[in-house]
Amino acid sequence: MEEQQKVVNNARTNAGQGFGIAGLVVGLLALILAFIPCVGVVAIGPGAIAIVLSVVGLIQANQGNGAKGLIIAALVVSILATSIAAIWGIVIGGISRDTKRFTERVERVVERTEREDLRRLEESFRHLGAELERTFGDMEDFDPEVYEFGEEISDEEFEKVITEYEEVVKELADLVRQAEHDRPRDLILYSQVSVRAASLAATLIRVGPRLTEEQKQRFEEIHKKYEEVMDEAEI
Amino acid sequence: MRLKFNRLFSHPYLWVNFFIGAAFLAVVFYSVVFSPETGAHPIPCVYTSITGESCVSCGLSRGFSHIVRGDLEAAAGTNIHSIPVFAFFVLQIVLRSLGSIAYLQRWLPLSALIPADAGISILGFFLAFFPMYL
Secondary structure: HHHHHHHHHHHHHHHHHHHHHHHHHHHHHHHHHHHOOOHHHHHHHHHHHHHHHHHHHHHHHHHHOOOOHHHHHHHHHHHHHHHHHHHHHHHHHHHHHHHEEEEEEEHHHHHHHHHHHHHHHHHHHHEEEHHHHHHHHHHHHHOOHHHHOOHHHHHHHHHHHHHHHHHHHHHHHHHHHHHHOHHHHHHHHHHHHHHHHHHHHHHHHOOHHHOOOHHHHHHHHHHHHHHHHHHHHOO | OOOOHHHHHOOHHHHHHHHHHHHHHHHHHHHHHHHOOOOOOOOOOOHHHOOOOOOOOOOOHHHHHHHHOHHHHHHHHHHOHHHHHHHHHHHHHHHHHHHHHHOOOOOHHHHHHHHHHHHHHHHHHHHHHHHHHO
């Protein structure tokens, strides 16, 4: 009779098995998910849930003399899945920090470059303003003598100015073709180059009456290109 | 091969088989529901959302969607690993079903069935997932 009572006491019950099964299923799925690169970090959630389920199952099994093999297996699998997911979390967290630092550095460089560009643009506008003032000043102080003969320019100086004008117009044409007009950097660059082109054109117009027929023809050819580029830019 | 309903969930092994099989069937269902062309799969890639670059597992869901539509070439083009990983999922569905039937029909004792099942699953798992790390 005493022996029979002992057998009944030692008989395993189903206590905690439900939670153990749930923990094992969720833990196994979390383990598979945890091994998928990059996505693995998502397994932290189900892994943690599986650990909780397994622990609850283990407590119930302890209290109700339930079988513990399956529950311990569930706990091991869940801890393994959560650990792997946590490693992914650490790796991705590190990458995220590096990316953030890199982005901040790039932003600082861009900001500095844009500030420099703006400063150069301001300088260009000041230069253009001075050129325009000079041109309009000439027009206001209209002197038929000057109008007729224009300012003096040597062949050497003309060659220098016309070559630069040609290069600037070419640069402007390339910019119009390649630049994206909604990008501030391109807009600034475009403004700088167009201001330089306008300034050179103003210089050449001022000396116009003094130019030879050949020089005038060359200037007109380049100036025609400049006007075509400006039409193409539609700005 | 007549099964009694009350025996279907008589052992934890059968419960585990049922739920894991159901989870993998859900993956197949997910692949059927979401079209690879629209690219509207709701599971985002954490790595891509942080760095803006694609990773080794990007395109798996779209690859699965191509596979269930029979377009293996497109699946391989989307993500070459989608085929072995999907094959592992299908293997799991087959193993869960066969394992349960084998237990219920007593083709094998549980002491042989579980190690055999686990061994095949682990081997399949490594064959499917290991190339992702190369």
